[in-house]
Amino acid sequence: MSKIPLIVVVGPTASGKTALAIDIANYGGGEIVSADSMQIYKYMDIGSAKPTAEEMSQAVHHLIGFLEPDDEFSVADYTELAHKTIADITSRGKIAVMAGGTGLYINSVVNDVTFGEIDTDYELREKLQKTAEEKGSEYLLEMLAEFDKESAERLHPNNVRRIIRAIEFYKTTGKPISKHQEETKRVESRYNPLMICIDWDRDVLYDRINRRVDIMIKSGLLEEVKGLMDMGYTKELNSMKGIGYKEIMDYYDGKMSLEDAVELIKQSSRRYAKRQLTWFRRDDRIHYVSSKNPFEESKKLIDEFLK
Known part of the structure; x- marks a missing residue:
């Protein structure tokens, strides 16, 4: 093609x-x-x-x-x-x-x-949102860095939604979202x-x-x-x-x-x-x-x- x-x-x-x-x-x-x-x-x-x-x-x-x-x-x-x-x-x-x-x-x-379809963990998402409000997004970035340093370095502290999504992805799939993104890059693009x-x-x-x-x-x-x-x-x-x-x-x-x-x-x-x-x-x-x-x-x- x-x-x-x-x-x-x-x-x-x-x-x-x-x-x-x-x-x-x-x-x-x-x-x-x-x-x-x-x-x-x-x-x-x-x-x-x-x-x-x-x-x-x-x-x-x-x-x-x-x-x-x-x-x-x-x-x-x-x-x-x-x-x-x-x-x-x-x-x-x-x-x-x-x-x-x-x-x-x-x-x-x-x-x-x-983008792999994963079930949304609304309970976890709500808990992480509350943590961000109480302790700040930098705290969530530090949490993310423990298992996905690449994403933590790439994401801006203001982007709380994506930080939460990256944590949720790992907790749900057991795989860092940065690794998932890297794997999808190996698929040949249509462009x-x-x-x-x-x-x-x-x-x-x-x-x-x-x-x-x-x-x-x-x-x-x-x-x-x-x-x-x-x-x-x-x-x-x-x-x-x-x-x-x-x-x-x-x-x-x-x-x-x-x-x-x-x-x-x-x-x-x-x-x-x-x-x-x-x-x-x-x-x-x-x-x-x-x-x-x-x-x-x-x-x-x-x-x-x-x-």
Whole structure:
């Protein structure tokens, strides 16, 4: 069976993935499949850096803004939807251009990871959730590290749901979820991917992040968060734990000044970018293109890829 060609634009936050993906989609006759774990939610446009209305009009985008902020959604759910979306795009004679910075989403699709069905242990899940509330997520990460060090090092403390899922997977199957993911990588993927990342100097990237946060504030991030709070969404939700949302919620709750909240968003965004870079550097399939002229360099790679 011939493999499905898939162009994948990856990279850290504020690296210019959206603009490059649009250029590539228009050049190659493609449609964009978002791979961003925050852009999947409705009403969360500014803080998640969704493509603007103008950008959305320049190319067809999929898997953006289709979930309520309190909907349950897993990486397995995303992977299933992405496979169906890519299949649909390909069936119409177009090429799918996956673009985003959520490494787990991207790897799960590109590597064709299969997610084993296991029974949900609701009692254990509730107990772990209570432990996280009482002792903090770092305590759960330490617990996870005892039998799955790789997952514990990879998961962010804010991602309590995935930490709990990794512990639950081990307790239910007796196998670390990282080992399960590694085993599924050995299954040959249905895709032939061309993976592209814009290569930025670290200091320049951090400056771009800082400036983008300032733009988000000016563009109405405070009003966006207030609107979500008025709709009844709370910071206990996974969606509201995203960078930019939890800090502004803390500001509204009187836990910090606006100045401190903005600075914390910048700091958290820079740290997130560092983790993203570390994640993507592990993948030797990725081609790095210059930040000075990313599209021109990408065109050469695409021409060779689509021969």
